[in-house]
Amino acid sequence: MSDYKTTVGIEVHAELKTKTKIFSNSINGYGTTANSNVNVIDLGYPGTLPTLNEEVVNQAIKAALVLNCEINKNMHFDRKNYFYPDNPKNYQITQARTPIGVNGYVEIDLGDRKKKIRIHDIHIEEDTCKSIHHNNHSLLDFNRAGVPLVEIVTEADMNSSEEAVLYLEKLRELLLYADISDCKIEEGSMRCDCNVSISKTEKLGTKTEVKNIGSISNVGVAIEKEVARQKELLEKGETFHEETRRFDDKTNQTILMRVKETGNDYRYFPEPDIPFVRLTDEMIERVKKTIPMLAEERRTNYLNRGISLLNANKIIQNRNLSDYLNKFLDTDINLVIASNLLLGDIQFYLNKHNTTIDKTKLTDDKFIDIVKKLDEGKINNKVFKDIIDDIMEKDTTVDEIISEKGIKIISDPNAILEVIRDILAKNEASVKDYKAGNTRASKFLMGQIMKETKGSLSPEIVNKLLIEELDK
Amino acid sequence: MKDKLTKEEVLHVSRLARVGISEEEIEKYQVELKKLLDEVDKIKEVKNYDEELLIAPYDHDTVLRKDESGEMLSNEEIMKNVPASIGNFVEVPVMIND
Amino acid sequence: MTKYLDLSIQQINELLKKKEIKPIDLVNECFERIENSDSNSFITLNKEEAIKRAHELENKEVDNLLFGLPIAVKDNIVTKNLRTTCASKILENFIPIYDAEVVRKINEKNMIIIGKTNMDEFAMGSTSQTSYFGVPLNPWNKTRVPGGSSGGSASCVSNRLAFLSLGSDTGGSIRQPSSYCGIVGMKPTYGRVSRYGLIAFASSLDQIGPMTRNVYENALLLNAISGHDDKDLTSSYREVEDYTRMIGEDVKGMKIAIPNYLVSDIVSSEVKNKLMEIVELLREAGVTVDFIDIEYLDKAVTLYQIIAMGEASSNLARFDGIRYGYSVENPQSADELYMKTRQEGFGKEVKRRIMVGSYLLSGENAKIYYDKALRIRDDMRKAFKDAFKKYDLIIGPVSTTVAYSLGEGLDDPLKTFMDDVLVIPVNMAGFPGMSVPMGFNKEHMPIGLHIIGDDFEEALMYKLAAFIEKKLNLNLDPRGGK
Incomplete structure (x- = not known):
């Protein structure tokens, strides 16, 4: 059963970030009222002609560059003719013969080795209308018609759902970090179609195309389900046709959309x-x-500053946080603490208030101050939790906020030592236990100290001083 | 050489072009379309030609448009010629898949 | 009764400047003549708007020679708020929501659009008989076709129902009806006039051009409609010259070629003889006229069919009953919506061509036919270019015969293409071509001379055309010609 080899090729459509559409000067933005960003060109009116947006070409060049493609310097467009109600001219302007980029690759990290997923081509094309359903009829919103897209087509180079997921994550990261697309799969600005086949021989098996997958992790699920489905059919000795299937995220199954007509014309x-x-x-x-620092370089920088791979990747998944953190790459503040703050309390705050850092009162100076205070043990995470709302919402400095809140900062090691000694004197039994080899007794003492100081001290520092004192 | 297309060939091109034809018309198209296709087949006689294409007699390359927005249509204008609509939307009288 | 339509544009301009007449007088006369004519030149009249516009112009300065002149526009050029049908049932009730660039330009010159002219459906045809709105008539003989596809634009100017008109030419559609109706028609160099707002038939061949009573007025109208348009990527950046500037110059020393194919057996002897008279006339004036061979001319119709039908099948795909135009009621599926809407909305010539065009682009055929046609097309253009290294202009007949009888060859799907066999190569190669009257046959039907120029050599073509026009001094008013 397990000797089937899985082969996956992926086509990704990514909407390009531009002000206007590809072939007309109406606004590229379809989150707004239906049919509000439309002109006669988008409607496919008789007599209209396309013009070509400079920024689309720039973005596509950028995409070809980050995908390591050869650029076609003498390119042209082609018409793809097919009748469909969401296709205003009943032909789509695309690039079939002279795609802007060919022969590229994306490198994925399989842990023990790296693998190049080859890019067959990247080409520029226009998006179709968005259609919604209503009482057995379909309704068309032309805001999406003419939104610029690049389609990125891989060779059938992936051999598992994991590889497919890694490829998509890497691709998304590249497009996002080069400011090419905002790559929101949920909103449709990045769309993945997977061609999946399995075979016991070198000859590829019959492939099926799975469309409309709503997240990268679901691409993995969809491929696994499709492989399992194909295996079951083949094991039963059944054959199947090339067909297009849709992934249903409620049932986690792929569902038949249509059997492909022979030789799509x-x-x-x-x-x-x-x-x-x-x-x-x-x-x-x-x-x-114009290409900003890409994710790979950011990752290297973060790791060099001691941030764990896990956290580095988490930061990189959030472009805004990464851009923010990058502001401090040239400073000597502790970036481990900085990244923990960003991924922890700050992200929590931003999500809760549905905002972004630039809209808060968190200045670069305040951020540096907080990271330093934490690093030096002048405050701890609990204190930060207490003051974060004020930090984000008030113009005052960190020190002012701390004193307003009545939080005592004991930063003099002698003063801390005094508190420790006081506690030890009050708990002689526990000290005895500790000396007798019951190390758990130190935990109790630690708790007493934190209680006494209302948690304002850095536990690491207190613990260090306490053990020193006990071991005397 | 046959002098007309088969019925199936006519129905195939009718479907390609999304132009319906009635039963009675099929026979007429079998002959007429064949005449046209025989005429275009004469291109096969041409042997000497070079590889360069002339897509259209352009006298310049594409000059790109600046990414600046222009006027857009009001919903009233969009709907002026639309056969069927609901609210802000253009209606397709049937259900389509994405 | 006033007869402004018999006066030249210069004479009208003098009268307007002296305030002896007003634009409304011209408009009224046009509508009076149109309403008293049975020529069916127009599909839609713009009477109310034209009268309003004429009154508005009364307070404006007469700033150019075309000021206040009523003009007729072919019905495949979109006019905002004025019905534009392409002579098709599918657009019978179509009211454009924008203006074509040429319409903007003629409005800028303060001309007045009096109506939309009749034509072959979607400009597919050479007789205007494929119009959903009935055929326009040839003013020289009402039993004859006016030519096509710009038949209405030719017939209304010839019949003196409008001073000027705009046509479009994909494979002879300006020149051939101009020849049949005895007027002057110019298909400019590809890219000279913006195609924005011209309902596309074959995008790589289509070009809008002027159709007028005489050469000078033709050049004037070309001045008005030429120029780069950012909305049309194929529109040329070349500066617009004054196309009248060489009119009246001596033709002595010019070198002209006649391709042997254009005087071969496919041309009727009465047309050929008329051309030979012109050759004599030119030689007497000191012009060199040589007969030469230009390769691939005999294949032009085949190339044209492949390219024009292929492009048309794609360009006309948008007529699907969803965003505009005729739409079948209660379809059960998207396919039925398309199939029935287009079955009922298009006429038979259009249907034939888009079916064949779809076939020619399908599967392997795209390589066998379409790609090969584009390659030979390139060679054909190069062959013309070689000739233009030695010759200033190329001439020949526009059409193999004079206008023929209504109904003739209607069921022959090839006839309409063969009518244009002499003019099609010009569209394929992108060169400018014009028709200028060179006389009549013995039934007194006009015959047109075809002048072909190198890219953007329209001024030189007008020079030769004006010389011949002056030399022949023909009476080209069909009402006075009988």
Whole structure:
């Protein structure tokens, strides 16, 4: 049973971040009122012609660069002809013969080794209308019609659901960090279609395409379910046709959408309305310079500063937090503490208030001050929890907030020692227990000290001093 | 050489172009379409030609548009010629899959 | 009765400037003539708006030669708030919500659109008989076709129902009806006039152009509609010249070629003989006229069919009954919506062409037919370019015969293509081509001379056309010609 080899190829559609649409100057943004960002070109009105948005070409060059593709400097567009109500002209302007990028790759980390997933091509195309259903009819919103997309097509290089997930996470990270797309799968700005087949021989088996998967982790689930389904059929000696299936996240099953017509006939031909687009070396160089620090470099920087791989990855998954943390890469503050703060209480606060750091009163100076105070043991995490609301909402300094709250900061080791000695004097029995080898007694003493100081001391420092004192 | 297309061939092109044809018309199209196809088949006689394509007689390359927004339509304008609509939406009289 | 439509544009301009007449006088005369004519040149009249516009212009300065002139616009050029049908049932009730760029330009020149002219459905045809709204008539003989597809634009100018008109030319659709109706028609260089707002038939071939009573007025109208448009990526950045500037210059020393194919057996002897008279006339004036071979001309119709039908099948896919136009009632599926809407909305010529076009692009055919056609097309353009290295202009007949009888060849799907065999190569290669009257046959039907120029050589073409026009001094008013 287990000797089937799984083969997966993935097509990703990512919406490009631009102000306007690809072939018209109406606004690229479909979160707004239905059919509010539409002009005659988006409606496919008779007589209209496309123009080509400069920023779309720049973004696509950027995408080709970060995916290590060769760039087609003399590119053209093609028409893909198919009738569908969400397709306003009943042809889609895309690139079939001269995609902007070819022969690229994305490297994924399998733990013990790295693997290159080859990119067959990346091409530019327009999005269709969004359709919604109503009383057995469909309703069209043209806000999405003409939104710029890149389609990124891999070779069938992935051999497990894990590899597919790693590829998608890496791809998402690249597109997100190069500011190419906001890659929100839930909102449809990144869409994944997986071609899955299994075979016991070198010859690939019949593939099925799974569409409409709502998250990267579900891509993994969908591939596993599809592999299992295909195995079951093959084991029963049944054959099946190439077909398109949809992933249902409620039942975790893939569901048949349609059996593919033999040789999908898209009647491609060169788009006569758009002359050749020549990309010069200068253009490509100019775009290259706009690529911000990518995730891989960020990860290396974080690890070099002592942040764990787990936390580094968590930070990188949240572009805003990573950008914020990067502001302090050139400072000597403790980035481990900084990253813990960001991933912990700060993210919790931001989520709770549904806001972003730049909209709070957390200045860079305040952040540095807090990290230093924590690092030096002047405050601990509990204190930070008590003051975070004020930190985020008030213009006052950290010191002012602390004193307003009536929190005593005991930072002089002698003063701490005094408290410790006082507690030890009051709990002679426990000290005896400790000396007799019952190390648990120190925990009790620790608790007493923290209680006495209302938790304002750094537990690490207190613990260190306490043990020193007990071991005297 | 046959002098007309088969019925199936006619129905195939009718479906490709999404142009319905009635039973009575099929026979007529079998002959007419065949005449046109025979004519375009003459291209097969041309042997000498180079590989360069002329997609359209452009006299320049594409000049890209600045990413700046322009005027958009009001819902009233959008709906002016729409056969069926509901609220802000254009209605398709049937249900479609995504 | 006033007869402003018999005066030249310069004469009208003088009268307007002197305030002896007002634009409304011109508009009234046009509508009076249109309403008293049975020519069926128009699909939709713009009477109310035109009158309103004429009154508005009364307070404006007469700032150019085209000021206040009534103009007719082919019904495949979109006009905001004015019905635009493409002579098709599928757009019978279509009211555009934007103006074509050429419409913006003629409004800018303060011309007045009086109506939308009749044509072959979606410009597919060479007789205007495929119109859903009935055929427009040839003013020289009402039993003859006016030519097509811009038949209404030719017939209304020839019949003196409008001063000027706009047509479109994909494979001869300006030049051939101009020849059949005895007027001057220019298909400019591809990219000279913006196609934004021209309902596309074959995008790589389509071009809008002027159709007028004489050469000078044609050049004037080309001046008005030419120029780069950011909305059309194929529109040229070349500066617009004054196309009238060479009119009246001596033609002595010009070098002209006639491709042998254009005087071969496919051309009727009466047309050929008329062309030979012109050759004599030119040689007497000191013009060199040589007969040369241009390769691939005999394949132009085949290339044209593949490219034009292929592109058309895609361009006309948008007519599906969802966003505009005719829509079948209560379809049970998306396919039924498409199939029935298009079955009922399109006429038979259009249906034939989009079916064949779809087939030619499907599967392997795209390579066998379409790609190969684009390759030969490139070679054909190069062959023309070689000829233009030695010759200033190329001439020939526009059409193999004069206008023929209504109904003739209607059931022959090839006839309409063969009518355009002499003019199609120009669209394939992108060059400018024009028709200028060179005389009549013995039934007194007009015959047009075809002048072909190198890219953007329209001014030179007008120079030759104006010389011939002056030399022949034909009476081109069909009402006075009888």
